Amino acid sequence: MQNENLTYYPLPQPDDLDIREKEDAMGAYFMMFAAMAIGLPLPIVNIIAAAVYLFMDQTKKSRYVRFHALHSLYAQIPVTLLNAGAVTWVLLVFFRDYALTNIFWGYIALVALANLTYFTFSIIAAVKARNGQFFYFLFFGKLAYHLAYRVKEDNKTMVVNQPPKM
Amino acid sequence: MKFEIQHQERYSRGELLLRTFLGFFYILLPHAFLLMFVGLWGAILQFISFWIVLFTGRYPQSFFEFQVGLMKWNLRVNSRLFNLSDGYPAFGVNATDEFTNFEVEYPEKLSRGLLLLRFFFGWIYVILPHGLILMFRMIATNFLVFISWFAVLFTGNYPKSFHEFNVGTLRWNTRVNLYLYFMTDDYPPFTGKE
Numbered sequence: 001m002q003n004e005n006l007t008y009y010p011l012p013q014p015d016d017l018d019i020r021e022k023e024d025a026m027g028a029y030f031m032m033f034a035a036m037a038i039g040l041p042l043p044i045v046n047i048i049a050a051a052v053y054l055f056m057d058q059t060k061k062s063r064y065v066r067f068h069a070l071h072s073l074y075a076q077i078p079v080t081l082l083n084a085g086a087v088t089w090v091l092l093v094f095f096r097d098y099a100l101t102n103i104f105w106g107y108i109a110l111v112a113l114a115n116l117t118y119f120t121f122s123i124i125a126a127v128k129a130r131n132g133q134f135f136y137f138l139f140f141g142k143l144a145y146h147l148a149y150r151v152k153e154d155n156k157t158m159v160v161n162q163p164p165k166m
Numbered sequence: 167m168k169f170e171i172q173h174q175e176r177y178s179r180g181e182l183l184l185r186t187f188l189g190f191f192y193i194l195l196p197h198a199f200l201l202m203f204v205g206l207w208g209a210i211l212q213f214i215s216f217w218i219v220l221f222t223g224r225y226p227q228s229f230f231e232f233q234v235g236l237m238k239w240n241l242r243v244n245s246r247l248f249n250l251s252d253g254y255p256a257f258g259v260n261a262t263d264e265f266t267n268f269e270v271e272y273p274e275k276l277s278r279g280l281l282l283l284r285f286f287f288g289w290i291y292v293i294l295p296h297g298l299i300l301m302f303r304m305i306a307t308n309f310l311v312f313i314s315w316f317a318v319l320f321t322g323n324y325p326k327s328f329h330e331f332n333v334g335t336l337r338w339n340t341r342v343n344l345y346l347y348f349m350t351d352d353y354p355p356f357t358g359k360e
Contacts, residue, residue: 023218023226030214037213038206049210057228130222
């Protein structure tokens with residue numbers, strides 16, 4: 001993703017960051033527990049919480065915190081979709097008498113594995129963020145880095161007011 | 167912790183009547199509606215903070231400031247609902263108010279042992295004793311709010327001792343909440359005094 005046309009802000013080193021930034025960055029990964037916190041087993045709650053965390057007080061957030069908030073938010077999307085599928089399927093089994101097929105059990109196993117993997121890597125990322133370090137998830141790491149650290153070109157063109165055409 | 171609601175020299179009778187008859191619509195409804203969502207966010211941060219304190223021994227400062235801001239907002243609304251202040255409470259966790267003041271010192275370190283003690287046994291040694299006394303104190307507070315309503319209506323003054331007692335109830339309640347929300351390690355005293 002990093003090509004010659006794009007420039008990026010330099011990454012901060014652990015000693016450059018204050019404890020507040022490190023803790024805020026760590027907090028982003030804990031948004032995966034949001035649904036648990038309010039007692040609603042709806043996977044969408046986690047993703048809403050991660051988005052709220054990203055956009056709340058956005059002007060006060062440093063690039064470091066924004067990177068981790070984006071990282072956490074994007075990494076949650078596939079797991080949330082898988083979880084939403086599982087919740088829907090389980091509800092169909094309970095209320096519409098769908099059969100408990102091998103495909104169902106296979107899907108549940110896949111969802112459990114995906115959640116476990118996501119949980120493990122999120123904890124690793126949270127610990128690293130608390131220490132002022134970076135940790136890049138597959139694909140989402142590059143994406144979050146690109147969005148948080150890319151130097152955006154100032155495309156503002158000077159507006160010149162013109163008289164009406166005669 | 168600093169918790170104050172200023173005792174005004176004069177209270178407005180017009181505002182008192184307005185709050186009494188329409189306060190539900192123009193104070194309680196809009197504030198409660200927003201506080202419900204902000205409170206949900208507060209609950210999420212609270213849950214996450216528990217784990218962070220457990221593993222690091224520190225309450226994230228920005229989470230702490232948010233929770234204090236949320237408590238300030240509640241305080242502003244409560245002070246109007248209890249007729250302890252005139253004026254309209256400002257919206258938002260970063261807003262300020264001329265009549266109320268609430269400050270909590272940020273704790274650099276929190277005890278993980280106390281955190282677990284509160285989590286498992288908080289209901290025995292905090293909620294039960296404090297809750298029981300606060301329940302009776304709340305009844306007394308409501309009674310004094312009722313009497314003070316007439317005092318303000320006829321004299322324009324809120325009896326100072328009643329004001330102190332009612333503010334004390336809110337202060338006591340806030341101290342208990344701070345302790346239960348893992349925001350301080352100091353056990354709340356059984357008093358509403360400063």
